[in-house]
Every structure is written in C-alpha cells, then in structure tokens.
Amino acid sequence: MASAAEQLAANMNFGAFSRATELHKRLLFTLGALIVYRIGTYVPIPGINSEAFLQFFQNPDQQRGILDMFNMFSGGAVERMAVFALNVMPYISASIIVQLLSAVYGPWEKLKKEGGEAGRKQLNQYTRYLTVLLAVLQSLGIAAGLNASEGLVDQPGWFFMVSTVVTLTGGTMFLMWLGEQVTARGVGNGISLIIFAGIVAVLPGTIARLLGLAQQGQIGAFMLFFIAVLAVAVVVFIVFMERAQRRLLIQYPKRQQGNRMVGGENSFLPLKVNTAGVIPAIFASSLLLLPTTVAAMTANADLPDWMAGWLPVVTAQMQHGQPAFMIFYGALIIFFCFFYTSIVFNPEDTADNLRKYGGFLPGIRPGKRTAEYIDYVLTRITTIGAAYMTLVCLMPEFFVSEFGNNLYFGGTSLLIVVSVTMDTVSQIQSHLLAHQYEGLIKKAKLRGRGALTTGRPTGRR
Incomplete structure (x- = not known):
C-alpha cells in the first residue's frame, strides 16, 4: 500500500503548484x-x-x-x-x-x-x-x-x-x-x-x-539523427544510474518497554551505485589537462633541453580525442571513483552506528563482520559506478576524434547538468509536499475547532 507521502506526490498537479x-x-x-x-x-x-x-x-x-x-x-x-x-x-x-x-x-x-x-x-x-x-x-x-x-x-x-x-x-x-x-x-x-x-x-x-x-x-542526416537519439539515451541512462542503489536490509530486535513490546522494525541502508558523484571526472580532467596548461604558459619561456624535448610530445598526446588521453582519462576516473568513495563512506563507522542503535544485517554478526560485508558490497557496486562514469565521460571523446573539438561537450558537464536538474526537481517536489501537509494540518485544526464549537463529533459512527 502506498504511503501518505507517495499518495500526496501522486495527487500533485498544477493547482497545487499555483497555491504554493x-x-x-x-x-x-x-x-x-x-x-x-x-x-x-x-x-x-x-x-x-x-x-x-x-x-x-x-x-x-x-x-x-x-x-x-x-x-x-x-x-x-x-x-x-x-x-x-x-x-x-x-x-x-x-x-x-x-x-x-x-x-x-x-x-x-x-x-x-x-x-x-x-x-x-x-x-x-x-x-x-x-x-x-x-x-x-x-x-x-x-x-x-x-x-x-x-x-x-x-x-x-x-x-x-x-x-x-x-x-x-x-x-x-x-x-x-x-x-x-x-x-x-x-x-x-x-x-x-x-x-x-x-x-x-x-x-x-x-x-x-x-x-x-x-x-x-x-555530417549526414542519419548521423545527426543518431547523435540526437544517443544524447537522449545517455541522459536517460545517467538518470537511471544516478538513482540506482543497493539497499541492505536492517533489522532491529524487539525489546520490552513497560508493559508492551517495541521495536522489531525493518529498514534499509541505501548504498548508491555512484557514491563519488562527479568528483572523479573533475579530478581526472584537471590532472590530464595540466600538461597542456603548463605548455601554454611556458610557450615563450626558456626551458631546459630535456623539458623542451618531451613537453610538446606529451602536450600533443594529451589532447581531447587522442588515444593516450582517453586511456589515462578512463584509468584516472576509475581510480578516483574508488579513492573518493573510500573517503566519503566509512563502512566501520556505519557498522558501529548500527551496533550502537541495535540494528544488524540478517545473518551477519554486528561489528567487524558487518563492516567487512558493507565494504564488500560497496566495492562491487563502485565497480559498476566507475564503469558507468568512464563510459559517459569517454563517449564525447570519440566524437572529438571523429569531428574535432567543434562538437566537444564533456561527459563531466552532462553529469553535472543531469544531477543538478534531478536534485532541483526533487527539492521542488519536497516543497510542494510540505505545502500540502501544511494544508492538511490547517484543515484538521479547523475541523477540530468546528467540532468544539458545535459540540458534535467530526467522525462518523
């Protein structure tokens, strides 16, 4: 059965927006x-x-x-x-x-x-x-x-x-x-x-x-149509992957409080497939573009012979669409996905918090075993997330290698645009839900006051 929040979200329309x-x-x-x-x-x-x-x-x-x-x-x-x-x-x-x-x-x-x-x-x-x-x-x-x-x-x-x-x-x-x-x-x-x-x-x-x-x-008409369809498909794919998560079942034991039993509820620990967000792509792009930036700043400077010899070669290979750029780009994205995920999510702290509040994963001992299991699951889904981000970020590079920099629109930019759009829409929906909750509370208060004034109950027998 749908929750109250889901029912309110299903009933939201332009009228609800106009009243907010x-x-x-x-x-x-x-x-x-x-x-x-x-x-x-x-x-x-x-x-x-x-x-x-x-x-x-x-x-x-x-x-x-x-x-x-x-x-x-x-x-x-x-x-x-x-x-x-x-x-x-x-x-x-x-x-x-x-x-x-x-x-x-x-x-x-x-x-x-x-x-x-x-x-x-x-x-x-x-x-x-x-x-x-x-x-x-x-x-x-x-x-x-x-x-x-x-x-x-x-x-x-x-x-x-x-x-x-x-x-x-x-x-x-x-x-x-x-x-x-x-x-x-x-x-x-x-x-x-x-x-x-x-x-x-x-x-x-x-x-x-x-x-x-x-x-x-x-560019032919078919290629133009293919690019348009591919762009829509990539956006849908990003939305799907950004919302994807692995939910671990958490159980809380029953305990006696006074004359009644409380607890025994189930909840979920959501682990996002892309826990690192767009940070790995930004880090990888910045590091790979540093040689080109240094070459541009030192174009008219007197460099040592060894630097003047290899810097142009590195600069030529570290351009968008070049095979070396794409290989290093993908490798750095994968590395930073795992590195940043390990920084922002600590399985040991999560396991300690679960044990502190009495929660546990079914079939797994609390404490160290729970932390190891969460780390195992997180590593597997981060592998999928790293592959997804690498695919999205490298796709524009193939178009650059085919059509040049005229069509460059980075995968990092696309990830940011879709992620920010999803977050903003989610917050708008939250404001609308809060407005509808406030309206329901006001109606309930008015009904209560009316019942007190007339002396008649508000409900039916």
Missing part, C-alpha cells in the same frame, strides 16, 4: 540570482583589451588546456576575461580539500564527527578561508600571464595586477555568497546551480556548431 506561494518566491529568487550571475560573466575586468583577448583565446593554434574546462563551467566568462572568470572553481577545490582532510586529519575528523552543527560551521569557515587563498593564487597567476602578454592589457604594470587579483577574487567570493543565499532562500544547491547555469549557457553554441557541420555536409 512560498515556492514561487523561492523560484523567483533563484532565477534572479542566476540572472545576476550571467550578467557578471559579460563584465570584463578593468584594463583588459577584450577583443584582443578573445582573438588570443580562440586562436586554434593556442593550447589552452584546463582553461577550456573552466571556460565551459563558467559559461564563456574565461574567454571574455570577465569578473566571474574564476567562477566557483576555487570554492569547489577548497570544499574537496577540506572534505578529504576531515577524513584523514585527526582534529578536523573529530570536529566533523563530534562537533555537531558548530563543527560543521567551523569546517565551512575553513572552506571559505581556503577559497580566498586559492582564488588569490589563481588570480595572481592569471594577472601575471596577462601582464606579460603583449597587446592584451591597455596599461601593464603593478596596478593592473593588483586590480585584477582584487577583481577576480572578489568575483569568486561574491559568487560563493550568492550560492549560499540561493541554498538558504531559493531552491536547490546554489553552488551547483551556478555551475549548471554556466554549462547550459554553452549548449546553444554546441547545437549551432552541430547544425553548421550538417549544413556544410560534414
């Missing part, structure tokens, strides 16, 4: 915040020659490396060198670093496990401090590179470098604050929605290039 005024305000706030973000991606930093930088960035002979990925995540802000060029990538990097350290560094691990709400706020504050540090370092590198390039800056010098560092760091901090405001007062995770908006902004250009290749005869 609080949800309307949250959606409008979220939309306004994203509009502000998109406007900021078109405001260039002071002192930059926007046209010259755009030509420099779009030069086909220019090796951009990791800047291409940042440009896609920021919705083209990097190629315009806008105030939001760094986007929220320093915050994402800082969050990942703090999360990893909280799993291996003793004081932070204790703060995470035993600190409660205060400990979580303290770790969030550490994340903000680290975000500022990373943003300053990245903006300083960008400022130095722009200052040393001829024709890209109107008046090179220390003033330009300082103003660039302040502008780019301030842009990142503003986006971090804006994302937190969306999370608190809007719908969905604010930081994820900012990245989502940047990626979606690039989609029309990718579709336009695809149609342009079709008009030029480089």
Whole structure:
C-alpha cells in the first residue's frame, strides 16, 4: 500500500503548484540570482583589451588546456576575461580539500564527527578561508600571464595586477555568497546551480556548431539523427544510474518497554551505485589537462633541453580525442571513483552506528563482520559506478576524434547538468509536499475547532 507521502506526490498537479506561494518566491529568487550571475560573466575586468583577448583565446593554434574546462563551467566568462572568470572553481577545490582532510586529519575528523552543527560551521569557515587563498593564487597567476602578454592589457604594470587579483577574487567570493543565499532562500544547491547555469549557457553554441557541420555536409542526416537519439539515451541512462542503489536490509530486535513490546522494525541502508558523484571526472580532467596548461604558459619561456624535448610530445598526446588521453582519462576516473568513495563512506563507522542503535544485517554478526560485508558490497557496486562514469565521460571523446573539438561537450558537464536538474526537481517536489501537509494540518485544526464549537463529533459512527 502506498504511503501518505507517495499518495500526496501522486495527487500533485498544477493547482497545487499555483497555491504554493512560498515556492514561487523561492523560484523567483533563484532565477534572479542566476540572472545576476550571467550578467557578471559579460563584465570584463578593468584594463583588459577584450577583443584582443578573445582573438588570443580562440586562436586554434593556442593550447589552452584546463582553461577550456573552466571556460565551459563558467559559461564563456574565461574567454571574455570577465569578473566571474574564476567562477566557483576555487570554492569547489577548497570544499574537496577540506572534505578529504576531515577524513584523514585527526582534529578536523573529530570536529566533523563530534562537533555537531558548530563543527560543521567551523569546517565551512575553513572552506571559505581556503577559497580566498586559492582564488588569490589563481588570480595572481592569471594577472601575471596577462601582464606579460603583449597587446592584451591597455596599461601593464603593478596596478593592473593588483586590480585584477582584487577583481577576480572578489568575483569568486561574491559568487560563493550568492550560492549560499540561493541554498538558504531559493531552491536547490546554489553552488551547483551556478555551475549548471554556466554549462547550459554553452549548449546553444554546441547545437549551432552541430547544425553548421550538417549544413556544410560534414555530417549526414542519419548521423545527426543518431547523435540526437544517443544524447537522449545517455541522459536517460545517467538518470537511471544516478538513482540506482543497493539497499541492505536492517533489522532491529524487539525489546520490552513497560508493559508492551517495541521495536522489531525493518529498514534499509541505501548504498548508491555512484557514491563519488562527479568528483572523479573533475579530478581526472584537471590532472590530464595540466600538461597542456603548463605548455601554454611556458610557450615563450626558456626551458631546459630535456623539458623542451618531451613537453610538446606529451602536450600533443594529451589532447581531447587522442588515444593516450582517453586511456589515462578512463584509468584516472576509475581510480578516483574508488579513492573518493573510500573517503566519503566509512563502512566501520556505519557498522558501529548500527551496533550502537541495535540494528544488524540478517545473518551477519554486528561489528567487524558487518563492516567487512558493507565494504564488500560497496566495492562491487563502485565497480559498476566507475564503469558507468568512464563510459559517459569517454563517449564525447570519440566524437572529438571523429569531428574535432567543434562538437566537444564533456561527459563531466552532462553529469553535472543531469544531477543538478534531478536534485532541483526533487527539492521542488519536497516543497510542494510540505505545502500540502501544511494544508492538511490547517484543515484538521479547523475541523477540530468546528467540532468544539458545535459540540458534535467530526467522525462518523
């Protein structure tokens, strides 16, 4: 029999949405915040020659490396060198670093496990401090590179470098604050929605290039139809895999409380197939694109003979669509899937919590045996998750090898878009369910007051 929540979800319609005024305000706030973000991606930093930088960035002979990925995540802000060029990538990097350290560094691990709400706020504050540090370092590198390039800056010098560092760091901090405001007062995770908006902004250009290749005869009608069907199939496949989970049955023993027996319920421990999320793909892309980025930054520098000899070879092989790139890309994704899963999910802690509350897995001893079994199951489903993520991320690389970079839209971007969409829709449904529950509670209170006023019972005999 369906639960009350499932029945309410089945009865949700446009009428229920129109009556949820609080949800309307949250959606409008979220939309306004994203509009502000998109406007900021078109405001260039002071002192930059926007046209010259755009030509420099779009030069086909220019090796951009990791800047291409940042440009896609920021919705083209990097190629315009806008105030939001760094986007929220320093915050994402800082969050990942703090999360990893909280799993291996003793004081932070204790703060995470035993600190409660205060400990979580303290770790969030550490994340903000680290975000500022990373943003300053990245903006300083960008400022130095722009200052040393001829024709890209109107008046090179220390003033330009300082103003660039302040502008780019301030842009990142503003986006971090804006994302937190969306999370608190809007719908969905604010930081994820900012990245989502940047990626979606690039989609029309990718579709336009695809149609342009079709008009030029480089892609046939059948191939165009095949790509469209494949895109829909990949989205459906991602939705299925992101929702897939292995549920372990947990039983709680019966115990006597007063004159009655309580307990004996069954519940489930859900283990997601893709526990690591999109983090492995982001890590793998960043590491593989570092050689190309270093080569671009040191193009005019005096390098040692041994470095000048192998760096161009490595750079040529570490390009999208190259066999070596795809092999290393897949291997790094698989490695980071297992590594990050081991960081964010600890079977021993889960087993200890089950034993603390009296729960157990049927047929398995509590404690060490339970931890070993959970680890065994988690390893098996992580293998499936790693294979799924590798397949999704490598599929665009085959199109790059066939049609060039004109059709590149990374698997990481696709994973982020689908995951954020699912999370946002889920939160909208949660708000609608909460609104319907509030309506039912108000009706019940009104009926109770009416019964007290008239002196007649509300139910039937």
